[in-house]
Amino acid sequence: MADIAGVNGQREHFRVVGKPNLPGKLSYALATGIGKFGADFVVPNMLHAKFLRSPYANARVLSVDTTKARAIPGVADIVTWEDEDIKKLGATPFGFGPRRAWLDNIADQENAEVAVIVVAENEDICDEALRQLDVEWEVLSHIVDILKGRDPDYPVIRPPEFDEFPPGMFDPKPDPDHPKRGNVSYATVVQGDIEAGFAEANQIIEYDLKLPAFASHIPNPPGSVAWWFDDPYNGEGKSLHIEGAVQRKDAIGGMYGMPPEKTVQEGLFQGGKYCDWGMRKSQEITPLLAKRTGRPVKCVNTREQTYDFLMNERYMHLKVGIKNNGLITAIDDFSIADGGVQGSSSFGTANDQGYGPYYTLKCLNIRQSMDIVDSNRGKMYLSGQHCPFNWDAGTMAIYLIAEKLGKDPIDIAKLNLHGPTSQTDMNPVPSFEACLDEGKKLMNWNWHPSKAKKLPDGRMHGMSFRYQICPRHAFSGYDCKLELRRGIVHMPTQGPCTGIFAVECNAMVVAEELGLQYEDISIDFDYKETFTPVGGGSDGTTASSWAMKECANILKQKILEAAIEEAENPPPPSMFGGFGAPQGPNPFKGLKPEDLDLADGKVVVKADPAKGLPIAQATQKNIFATYSGRPPAAIWSLGMGKMLDTMNTAFCEVAVDMDTGVVEILRFGVVADPGKVIRPTSLESQIDQVMYFSQGCQLLEEYVFDERTGVRLTANMIEYRKPTIMDIPPVDRRFLETRSGNAAYGASGISHSLANTHMVIIAIHNAIGVWVDPPATPDKVLKALGKA
């Protein structure tokens, strides 16, 4: 077990932490429909707003005549990109890519918001007003096939001013040594001596893989309702109330010069979406429209308008040098990647695989280079190719080496994985070894080469294996607060951010430390509070739990001190009732705080736990505890991915119907070491979600564009096929607890590290001996089999 920092980090006996099936505080609201998203808010006298949306993949609005639209009864306001109010509007800090005006006349993807916003009494009138706009479009060349867009002779789609990046912006940035040409920017990162690495190799394998774009579809489309109101308690001037923009209410308030204390938000939900923290225009614009019209304004996207990418498309070619035993000596990794539209998020930096298996490999000679192609395919709001999905390139390398050498890929992985401290450390990683041992048992692992196993029903059997480190990127601190009020422990929090419902883990840790049950902790949602458990998915959850653990122990100390003080100096009866002094003699009289403990909801005497009082009787005080800080940095982050602690493994078995090309995932297996399981329900559901994610992007989900028009054809739940509940395979899970993480009790994030785009693809190859690019839909499988 690692040397776990913080109070009770070494705790071995848990009453609450690790307890299964504890109900979620917010999931009740979601399950019952009580939870309100932006689209659900209705307030009196409310107007509605809609954007003009581009029917073209790339076009410029030359002019708009709004005369007819304004004449429609019920139209309250029309704003265009030339309006001074819009020109003054600045983007929120999480705008990505080059700076653009908040609203301009350029539509760089089909359905993009462009040029005009209409405000009317209802959405139908908005639609009619939009239809009545006389818009003069200039239709421009577009790119939805990035391989064609890469052609140097292809028309340049992006104005040159959009190639200028302000300082401090996310990547991609033009490489000064390899300036942008046509639609293509370039990036290259080299470590080690690539030529020497290949010279050292006995064999070279090369392979291509395509990482498809796939969706991060928000179940509840983003939107907001905003209004202005008089708020004399918080100074002069109007205050802003905005609902439906949970995570960014202060940032949006900032767009309108509003301090946090004058920006009100009471709702808790904006919809869960994987790693997407970007606000949409529909969320940011309502305060302006409300100010102009003097009435509340609601603006909500449709589902189709929110079919944004989670991952952009990428084609990769890899060249891997290996020794005859399978040891990798050099990797040359080249990608052609979709740069997306202007304003897309951080994307496609070369070395994005550094945080993946390339850093887990002993190999030191690695080159990554990338052609980043501008496109009109779509926008990503935050996530990029830096996501761990790219780690499949390494997973494929391991599989291909195994296939070539006739070995088990697990052995190849073990051979190439370096030790815990560095790429030159030859020791095994305990967490990895433990996951492998358990994984082999779980899966009855019996490796076979490709095309070697037929199931009794005639289908071909395939299997695959994948490992990953548990990355930690929760680098921010947490401002925790706990309060004992009338005997109840309250945990105030600003609530869930970006759909991360992680407060349960925090509450469990608090309960654990305070000798209470999980249900005893009152989670108080208040937008004015500062504590939020985010900071990197489950990584943030466990890291914030560490901070909350510290806070709980501060509170505990204060409770015990108060209990002693009140034992010595009983308070007078309260004029408003209250708990009053303890009945009978106070058992704590004459003791010191260190003689006491908290257990089963009581303050008890350590030496005789039968002696005790319920907390509410032990002290009548309202007691606050705060803690600001964060757990010690993870060794992963100290080595930026080159130091290994907690690991996870995933396995997949498939059956391929050779007549129809249908791939059935027989089961997923996951053996993960999250260090310490805090809330099994959260962890299990995260694993399930990640496997669902993996299944979807590898077998079903696909963005299809009409190449001539650039219009996206699969922006609805029928055409864009996410797996249904009937499609989802069993996911067998085993959780190990090596306590080697840096967060509460040695926990670490499991995060998205299990999501992948190629584990199923590799299993398919193992079944049929040919590669199928994801999504491996039956048509592609049959084509690969030569049957279509």
Next chain:
Amino acid sequence: MKPFNHTNAKTVDEAVTALGSCQSSLIAGGTDLLGTLKDNILPDYPSLVVNLKSIPGLDYIKEEDGMLKIGALTRIADIADHPAVKENFTALAQAAYSVATPHIRDMGTIGGNISQLPRCWYFRKAENRFNCSRKGGNECYAILGENRFHSIFGGMKAHVTPCTKECPAGTDIPGYFDQIRKGNWDEAVKIIMKVNPIAAITGRVCAHFCQQGCNRCQTDESVTISGIERTIGDYILENSDKFYVAPKKETGKSVAIVGSGPSGLSAAFYLRRAGNKVTVYDSMEEAGGMLMYAIPAYRLPKETVRKLIKALENMGIEFKLNIKVGETIKAEALEKEYDSVCFATGTWKRPVVGIAGEELTEFGLDFLVEVNKWMEGKIGSEVLVTGGGNVAMDVAITAKRLGAKKVTLACLEPRDRMPASAEEIARAEEEGIIIMPSWGLSKVLEENGVVKGMELKRCVSVYDETGSFNPEYNVCEIMNVKAENILMAVGQNVDLSFLDEKYQMQLNKRGLIDVSEETSMTSRKGIFATGDATTGPGTVIGAIAAGHKAARGILRYLGVDNTCDDKSECDSKFVTFDPEGIKIKSALRLKQLDADKRRLNLEDSLTPSMAEADSEARRCLNCGCYAVHPSDIAPALIALDAKIKTNRRVIEAENFFDVRSNCNTVLTADEIVTEILIPALQEGAKSAFIKFAFRKSIDFPVVNCAVLVNGDSPRICLGAVAPTPYRAYAAEKVIAGKPINDENAEAAGIAAVEGAQPFEDNKFKIQIAKTMVKRALLATNK
């Protein structure tokens, strides 16, 4: 969603009445309609939604009179769960169970399911982003777009293709191209001759508006329809004995046609083909009218016209030449002699422009008629041609080829609005003719009655805001063009010289013969008129279409059966194209003589060979709708030999599905499905249904298959492989009377996909369809 009115119908009649009152839609479960309305996918939005579910008594399943009867409003879930359906009509129960999701099955009805609209992603794209052929637009975007889920057996015409729409005669161009691709040239001829009996002529001189409409223009180059037409036109003439045949039966009726231009010839052909005695009068020495006299031989060889006239004579049409009606013979005499008379006298008269010195100019048409004699002794002169149409081009080029030193052409229209075809303008420029667009005529420059040139004035606009011809000039901008000869080709007037005080007919405001829009009959009963005489100068193909129309009017007047005229012997259900051929981006270009080898009497270009024409026809997209029918229940009904009962009739399930604009059934606008009738299965018969989709729920079929194994008369129907459910007759034949085993089922699967013509991206559906047939058959053993 846009607002609409909603009414709960209490009876079918009430629903029908409501339907007819305005733009309306039916809702019978709503699972298809609501999405359609919400996404705004259709060009027209209903102002009224008529709810059928409020009609009592249409939701039942009962076995009665040896039949299974299912009310049209029966919920799909009830069909899926019904014990008798599961036991005796297994395919239907299985099909119902495979529909969408439990919730949708609880809402959706069988009547709604079989009437649902296509699921094509172009058709369904929100905000009617693709106004495809299925919605009345011009194009099926799937043909050149994303078609992996579309038909593997071809498309169906949901509309008139834009090439046909642009053709004044309405030639079924994709239809005859299809026959050419199949090697059926004679069938292709039949299709083209349905509307155009002189393809050898139009192949050479038609303006080919069809090519402007060609959907290939969206991506590369129009199919060279003109070239293919010319090839097939020559093929027709070479085999004239086969295609210009005397009618098998004479009607005993006689018709006189005055004028042997394209309109007169067209009318003559269709009238003669219908069995009438046809006599064509013409004032010229040779028949053919403008074709013979106005169009230069380098564009249309005289021999081609003569061959055509000869072919028409061979089918029994009599030509009486050098007879000028009104002079040689009076119109009244014709009227007495014949059962009907048709005037197709054309526009041979010179118009008066009204400029000073106009009498010193020559009429371009006269020039063309007498071309060889006209230029005698004028070699080396400078010529000005006025006019911007094809006749002007012909005049200019002819003058040049006759040896004029310099030919200038001036016209009112700006370059991009000149009425001449682009290829004729290009031909003129290639031969050195100087074209001066946007210049109007001011006055003839002359000295002592000798032409010295023309003063031109700048034309700033030709048409006014109403679109009427009303040129405006900048008189300050003047230009003099030196010329010894001025040839006026600024229009022609109709020749109505046959009219006199005694013989009158009603004329319209433009001084043209006024005819019925519907029948082409003039104000004189039984007397018809057609072509330029009724419209002013027009195109050859327009004249042909007008002649055909007049023929139909005359046949109707005469009471002659015309059915053979409108029936095609080669109509097929699905249309196909050549998947390899459509990849060819460059259009066929006719081989041209080098400029220095061009002569007046030598055709400039060569007719494409049949192989070249065939290759070019393979570029045709044959623009049908390739969306598949999405219903799971439809194939089961067809396999079970069901009938669909409506408020008006009973329709065989197999005949129920059709492809029309915004519609997937044969139902008329006021027709509502009321009941499904399925005959009881014979003893021992078994049925099964199997669906292939990417997901286990919610998805529409990629392929589905219903089978009925019934001894010697099995029925197999595939769904989602064609625009309508596809009855696999070949597979039925293979399996008829045979035991259902692996081998026979597989053979049936292979037979089922015979003749499939997939796109590159949906070839996989062939493999799937094959497998589904096999597995569905084997499922009947379980």
